[in-house]
Amino acid sequence: METVKRKLIDENGLRVDGRRPDELRPIKMKVGLLANADGSAYIEQGKSKIIVAVYGPREVHPKHIGLPDRAIIRCRYHMAPFSTTERKSPAPSRREIELSKIIREALEPVIFSEYYPRSMIDIFIEVLQSDGGTRCAGITAASLALADAGIPLKDLVAACAVGKVDGQLVVDLNDEEDKEGEADMPLAYIPAFNAASLLQMDGQLTEEEFFKALEMGKKACLKIYEMQKQALKERYLKIKESVEAGEENQEA
Amino acid sequence: MPLHVEHKQLVVPGELLAEGDYLPGDNTYMASGKIYSQRVGLAEVKGKKVSVVALKGPYIPKVGDLVIGQVVGITLGGWLVDINSPYTAILSVPDAIGKPFSPELGPLAKILSIGDTIIAKVIAFDRTRDPSLTIKGRGLGKMEGGVVVDLAPTKIPRLIGRKGSMITMIKKLTGCEIVVGQNGKVLIRGRNPKMVELVIGAIRMVEEQAHIPGLTDRIRAYIEQGKQG
Incomplete structure (x- = not known):
């Protein structure tokens, strides 16, 4: 029997979930939702749901792994056993260990780690539900959690993937597009420096497509960056509004 | 050259604060002539100096x-003290009993x-050494009675107020004795x-x-209302 591959882009040029090629999935961000962590953030990007907790800078244990001139940064990316359609073993897989490393390296350039020698900063990224793009959403949320923890940053890091499906470049791939498509290129972008701190590629793109994909990724990251700034401010503005509303009530 | 923020405006890391003829203050950094914020906080403009008053952050000890x-541990020559900071402080015997x-x-x-x-008071701290404390001095020593409340260390200056205006007002209105630790403990x-x-309640506010x-x-x-009710 011959299996027919589902078309990823329909005749109107829309993708499997009805998005245009340069359209992001609906994104929701929340900051400061965990009381026990120094900083925390939650992101929902389409059906992907991720929670991030940041601890630190805190004392290093065991002491000898600390560095004399800067803080060490540790990162753990982990997928919950229930985050995928088939149960995922909770033990860290090869993939998770690698992603932990590259996410750490994507965030390290923005952290003023030299301010806190002999200490460490821990970042825990927990994927609750996975539908593609979790490394990028993880980076986006982790930079929010770092900012929420009050750790000095040069800038926030925004991340988004660009890929090629059915011969067309699209941003923010979901799981199906990622698996069935021809290429996937995650990008983490630091707007203040106009620099990328993560750039990977699976599959194949021509040189021309690559540069076009980079440009699309940058645009998508800037949209996410605006949402990040909004999410960080929102909590404080909400309190401000409620206090000011209370004062007006008293005066009235 | 332009200033991009208003006084007391809420800013986030990476936000452009000013360009050109301004000086970077606390919690800001300068890159290619532009001043950016390092933290979530309120922008503060004083003359040519642009700084950010952070809303959250760790306590980093300062001498004085x-x-x-x-007290979390006892060593041969002193005590280990948790001061709500990335660094555990050391209180040595001479600094505790004077001999x-x-x-x-x-x-x-x-x-x-x-x-x-x-x-206690911080008597020494730099990046190579853990902070040293002393409890010799007026008002220092072991705590006898009272409650300790936590507050974000970055908000301690706000609790004290300009020239101590806030804290003196709270003390006067309630008649309580209040000791404000710079490390976010009151x-x-x-x-x-x-x-x-x-x-x-006031500290929570x-x-x-x-x-x-x-x-x-x-x-x-809030306090006046609480006193009546």
């Missing part, structure tokens, strides 16, 4: 700071034991439990509303 800490250690003192736990809360002692409760102007007036109203 008054801190409230808890050098001698075996005749007996076990150090007789002087201070694990779990004791102390009011010790409250008072005869009247209701007044202590009002002080705790500082925690929540530090970024909103007019805080002193709101806290005055």
Whole structure:
């Protein structure tokens, strides 16, 4: 029997979930939702749901792994056993260990780690539900959690993937597009420096497509960056509004 | 050259604050002539200096700071003290009792034991060494009675207020004795439990509303209302 591959882009040029090629999935961000962590953030990007907790800078244990001139940064990316359609073993897989490393390296350039020698900063990224793009959403949320923890940053890091499906470049791939498509290129972008701190590629793109994909990724990251700034401010503005509303009530 | 923020405006890391003829202050950095924020906080413009008052962040000890800490360990020559910071502080015997250690003192736990809360002053700290404390001095020493309340260390200046205006007002209105540790610990002692409760409520308000102007007036109203009710 011959299996027919589902078309990823329909005749109107829309993708499997009805998005245009340069359209992001609906994104929701929340900051400061965990009381026990120094900083925390939650992101929902389409059906992907991720929670991030940041601890630190805190004392290093065991002491000898600390560095004399800067803080060490540790990162753990982990997928919950229930985050995928088939149960995922909770033990860290090869993939998770690698992603932990590259996410750490994507965030390290923005952290003023030299301010806190002999200490460490821990970042825990927990994927609750996975539908593609979790490394990028993880980076986006982790930079929010770092900012929420009050750790000095040069800038926030925004991340988004660009890929090629059915011969067309699209941003923010979901799981199906990622698996069935021809290429996937995650990008983490630091707007203040106009620099990328993560750039990977699976599959194949021509040189021309690559540069076009980079440009699309940058645009998508800037949209996410605006949402990040909004999410960080929102909590404080909400309190401000409620206090000011209370004062007006008293005066009235 | 332009300033991109207003005084007291809420800013986030990476936000452009000013360009050109300005100087970077606290919690900001300069890159290719532009000044950016490092933290979530309120922008502050004083003349040519642009800085950010952080809303959250760790406590980094400074020499001369008054801190409230808890004894977490005893070593051969002193105590280890948790001061709510990435660095555990050391209180050595001479800084605690004013004379050098001698075996005749007996076990150090007789002087201070694990779990004791102390009011101390930072006497030395740099990036190669853990902070050293002393409890010799007026108002310093082991805490006897009272409650300790946590507040974000970055909001301590807000609780104290300009030239101590906020804290003196709270003290005057409630009659409580309040010791403010720079490390985000506040010790409250008072005869009247209701007044202590009002002080705790006021500290919670500082925690929540530090970024909103007019805080002193709101806290005055809160305490006065609480005293009547």
